[in-house]
Amino acid sequence: MADEKKTSSDISDSQSPPTATHGEKGRKQSVFDIDISDREHLNAHFENPLAGVDDTQLMRDVETFCQQYDLMDQLDNMKKGARISKSPNTVAEADFLEPAEKDVILREKTNKWDHPFMLYWLCTMCSLAAATQGMDETVNNGAVAIYTKILGITVEKLGSQQQVNNIQGLVVSAPYLACAVLGCWLTEPMNKLFARRGTIFISCMVAALASIWEGVVQSWPNLFVARLFLGLGIGTKSATVPIYAAECAPARIRGALVMQWQVWTAFGIMIGNIMGVAFGGLRPNLAWRLILGSTVVMPLICCAQVYFCPESPRWLIQNGQHKKAFQSFQRLRNTDLQACRDLYYTHIGVELENRINKGKNFFSMFYDLFAVPRNRRASLATWIIMFGQQFCGVNVIAYYSTNIFLDGGYSLNSALLASMGTGILNWVFALPAFFTIDKFGRRPLVIFTFPFLAICLLWTGMSFFIDPPPPGSEISHSKPRVAMIITGMYLFECFYSPGMGPVPFSYSAEAFPTHVREVGMSWATATLWAFNFVLAFSFPSMLTAFKAQGAFGWYAAWCLVLWVLVILFLPETKELTLEELDQVFSVPTWKHSSYQIKNSVWHIRRYIFRQKLEPLPPLYQGAEKFNRI
Template identity: 50%
Template structure:
């Protein structure tokens, strides 16, 4: 679909369960297309120095939209609940923002690479002038795109993209890294909180209205703490954001689960809210924006659309699976066991990211071919050597590292 034309988003509403499910089905299709198209469009249009920040803006404003949804919930929760007008207004209000976005899309430039693929070079140059602002830079990037698209066409000719995504080592490593961060975006536990926050708060002992109000706080924090990542994703990098935030998320989930053993209702509720809010603060600048930014830039040009689509399918597929399984997990394992399950996955994800995930900060899309040409085992051994070095520096001891000099924190 990305090869043919742009996408538009609509959100139909319904008054029965069947109509609502049909509406959600088509909404899910549009969300999947948007999740694939927007990061690719941004990655193709952005210069390397700010590509990460611009690519993650879509995730930031997705968090903004979620926050608006919670605000609408709070605003309409008590509006004629006797005739079920409240939830109709909650759902119906969500059509306003997409209408505004649809109007804004027409004023934005098309992807220059898309124009180049259609041999509309003058249109591509005009788009690059709008995006770069300097004719020389626009001409340079136009030439790079021309050369890369020629190479891409030659590489695509007669090839099975699905097969090559796993058989060619460079593609396989990009898929491995992208699928890992997409998988962990769901198994870090964020969507069980976003989807079922009101249910969690009700289980903690509050009324439904109070639970909706408490959920609003999580939505606000999700948006506010995504804003700093716009700056630090291109200064700190993708790996550090993930490695710093996953342990915090794990601790928060263990904390939330164990708080359900507290007998005092007021204390239990306060600590659960505190744990959920702290979890959202850790998630928003890390595992929130990084996966889609990473997947949009990791794949080589000729397979990027296919690879990004597969990565998005993974995250939304597991999102569906987790949303279906969570109520049963609460009954079977109780809140303590259910939250601990995802806390353990955060620790597993931290280990996998530390040893497997390469850094992509500040690299051109072409330079990333060299980054992913390094084997996973070589990368893991290097990270292990660096870990030993840091531990040695931390404790002031000398650690011999094979193939490198002796590192010491002593002068």
């Protein structure tokens, strides 16, 4: 199950078992006995920083903490919580806990979904924010097929087909340009100024205002500016909501809740397509305005909800508001003991990060992404997977499927219905990702799905070679051309959603070390939105220059290129502890890619040519789980 695995969202405050790193080096005089000059392996210090600390010293540290932050009324619970965090696997034998307290802690494993109502209220709000994201991306799919003529994006008005393509591409891609250039990079300063809830409120309010603006514009330049404004909300929301959910959720269900971002984004994509069908039959000049304006509802509901949710305890601790952080944990945990445990453990994680990053600002941490070899390899891997999510061609379908179906011979209403089908499949097949991503791993899922994505794109593109219907005729969906196009696109969604849908964000969250994770995620999300813009802007011109056959063939070729890049440069991260992730990303790039070439040849000889071969020597020294393909 996804929520039972160790993910990078557990980095800062997870209840990891002690590792050899701590035990073998003897007792530590302090939690902060670390060598910050060894930036290749700093993750190891976050594995369980309390392990190895002398009990007497730990109790003194806890008492000092309670005195400093006016929490002496919780001193007993705080001491118990610190000892639980130090040795989470020995709770059943702990003599310092009352039987009822033991039951509460052990129940976290046996009844992992038993949490206060407030936690689920918070999850509902985050899910609506994700659905807002998906709707913002796809409502334009149906609207663009209508507003181009109404707003004068035509050859008659602009003089050439290339100008039509450029303007149509700019209008469609405007939000993603704003995301890549500004929105993603505003995440860190906005979170610092307005906290997590404030950033979510502002980004959702921006999305709501942009929806109204889009629905009342009278010209394409005005629509372009409105969609640029929309992008400012998309970028900050896409980075903040998963972090907020991870910082509020208990460790055992944190992975599952963070995964919900992708699931409910896919739900929003489906709803966006449904809005095209719901309003597409109205008068054209009203239909496209209602389609674009329909996205105003969900962000307003989020805005109404968000301040009823507690602020992120981790953000409060980072800003010295420990008393308020404890109050947040009280609302999100069943007992004060659990709230004290998570408060103290999170405080230790934050203090470690502050010491490691002392004197560093955003730019110096960004420099560390590429200056430190371990971080550079993680940056390369996340760049490949985020770039791959876009250039596998998925958003060609998300943004232009209605136009593609129109070119394939559909009427407008039929094209809108067919596009709704792609949205429904995108969501339905995202649901199994909850199980597949941790059952099969990130790397195997992507290696398996990329070839099928290439086949589906080729299938769709080559279907346009089938004789089209006569101009102006209404054709039956049973005709071969229509049937082949829709089958290719629907199969693409079926293979995409459980693989390339959830993997990029999950992988990027795991790959970066704790102390540069927020900067690393800004890099990763900026990469995603930058290539989203490139894809959305260029596709109309590609359709004109290469026809549908060549345009789909282009992205099919990229799927195969990305398949090779994943094999060579993407290490597995499933179930690896923080220290193990350091080990995996410390392997030189040339050594990893060379080994994977040999590994690929070995699998071909073993499973295709049925040769009996000795296993290859392991790439990583240590546990067997290191050496998955």
